[in-house]
Amino acid sequence: MASASPLPPIKELLPSLKGSPVTRYQSDFTRDIFVKQIHSHNDYWRDVPLYTALSYGVQSVEADVWHFEDDEVLYVGHHEAALGPQRTLASLYIDPLVQILSQANPENKFTSEQKKPNGVFDTWSSATLYLFIDVKTKGNETWPYVENALQPLLEKGWLTQFNGTDIVPGPVTVIGTGNTPAEYVSSLSTRSFFVDGPLANLTDSTPYTLNPIASGSLAQLIGVDGADQIDIKGLNESQLGLLNETVTKAHSMGIMTRLWDVPWWPVEKRNQVWSQILAVGSDFLNADDLELASEFLS
Numbered sequence: 001m002a003s004a005s006p007l008p009p010i011k012e013l014l015p016s017l018k019g020s021p022v023t024r025y026q027s028d029f030t031r032d033i034f035v036k037q038i039h040s041h042n043d044y045w046r047d048v049p050l051y052t053a054l055s056y057g058v059q060s061v062e063a064d065v066w067h068f069e070d071d072e073v074l075y076v077g078h079h080e081a082a083l084g085p086q087r088t089l090a091s092l093y094i095d096p097l098v099q100i101l102s103q104a105n106p107e108n109k110f111t112s113e114q115k116k117p118n119g120v121f122d123t124w125s126s127a128t129l130y131l132f133i134d135v136k137t138k139g140n141e142t143w144p145y146v147e148n149a150l151q152p153l154l155e156k157g158w159l160t161q162f163n164g165t166d167i168v169p170g171p172v173t174v175i176g177t178g179n180t181p182a183e184y185v186s187s188l189s190t191r192s193f194f195v196d197g198p199l200a201n202l203t204d205s206t207p208y209t210l211n212p213i214a215s216g217s218l219a220q221l222i223g224v225d226g227a228d229q230i231d232i233k234g235l236n237e238s239q240l241g242l243l244n245e246t247v248t249k250a251h252s253m254g255i256m257t258r259l260w261d262v263p264w265w266p267v268e269k270r271n272q273v274w275s276q277i278l279a280v281g282s283d284f285l286n287a288d289d290l291e292l293a294s295e296f297l298s
């Protein structure tokens with residue numbers, strides 16, 4: 001048997017192998033990105049929605065959707081003037097997710113025995129991505145189009161399900177918020193979407209199987225009129241106690257928590273309040289600046 005030519009020194013070999021199809025890691029779309037419990041508030045405002053969030057390991061994104069009469073398309077934007085024909089729920093979120101998840105779940109002889117699909121994060125493939133759909137137009141009229149838009153993900157088996165008794169996790173978990181018709185959603189015996197729970201008002205009619213996450217205004221929870229009324233030194237003892245109580249109650253019901261109306265400025269106040277939010281164990285940091293939030297959590 002002829003011997004192969006000897007290998008060059010490894011330092012010379014490495015650059016020549018970089019990017020080679022033989023050595024390139026197969027599922028490297030989100031390689032080296034660690035999952036962080038950050039909620040990308042108004043995600044569609046970023047230059048590149050969804051992808052920017054994923055590049056920071058953000059586990060939760062939010063799209064505001066609008067429906068108009070005699071139109072099956074759902075448009076994405078903060079208010080009417082920001083809407084355009086190209087920016088739709090399908091083009092900004094559903095289609096890219098189908099592409100990313102198709103790449104993360106190749107069908108071949110190596111994967112044929114795999115029971116559960118991989119999620120979008122390569123470093124934690126069982127982590128779900130929360131997709132908040134904030135319904136801006138009438139809930140009952142808009143929701144059927146949301147269900148329609150979710151079909152490509154549903155058909156592939158990539159949505160977290162409620163099977164009648166329990167949650168069966170999948171790569172993407174859809175959480176309706178805003179005008180989402182909560183009564184209608186809770187009336188379904190099985191479904192592939194959930195509702196954002198009222199963090200301030202959790203009761204027996206808001207089980208985790210309907211509301212896996214609950215959200216609330218921090219200012220409202222601690223009884224002040226706005227985040228600007230929170231002291232520069234952060235929450236005082238009684239405010240922290242109220243926050244702790246609310247988060248603890250949600251957790252005892254199996255519900256994760258997200259707070260909005262959180263101060264961003266000045267820095268001293270922001271850092272103090274964020275630390276307090278994390279200290280009581282709240283799950284998602286609501287963020288407009290993903291880089292900042294991601295650094296805070298590292």
Ligand SMILES: *[C@@H]1O[C@H](CO)[C@@H](O)[C@H](O)[C@H]1NC(C)=O
Nearest residue numbers: 138139140141181183184187
């Ligand atoms: C939506 O429909 C449900 C029943 O399907 C009804 O109970 C509810 O009042 C309706 N909501 C609105 C805002 O029309």
Ligand SMILES: *[C@@H]1O[C@H](CO)[C@@H](O)[C@H](O)[C@H]1NC(C)=O
Nearest residue numbers: 162163164165166167168169
């Ligand atoms: C629902 O899912 C749970 C958890 O995976 C499982 O134990 C239960 O049997 C499932 N129920 C149905 C009706 O499939």
Ligand SMILES: *[C@@H]1O[C@H](CO)[C@@H](O)[C@H](O)[C@H]1NC(C)=O
Nearest residue numbers: 198199200201202216217220
């Ligand atoms: C909680 O419920 C009370 C009484 O039903 C209501 O006054 C209050 O606005 C609710 N708070 C939130 C945040 O929904």
Ligand SMILES: *[C@@H]1O[C@H](CO)[C@@H](O)[C@H](O)[C@H]1NC(C)=O
Nearest residue numbers: 223224229235236237238239
């Ligand atoms: C915390 O601040 C609130 C609102 O300003 C106030 O009502 C409360 O008495 C303060 N509690 C303590 C322990 O300082």
Ligand SMILES: *[C@@H]1O[C@H](CO)[C@@H](O)[C@H](O)[C@H]1NC(C)=O
Nearest residue numbers: 240241244245248279280281
């Ligand atoms: C929250 O409350 C629990 C007990 O109810 C306590 O053990 C814990 O230290 C509190 N956390 C904070 C940050 O105050």
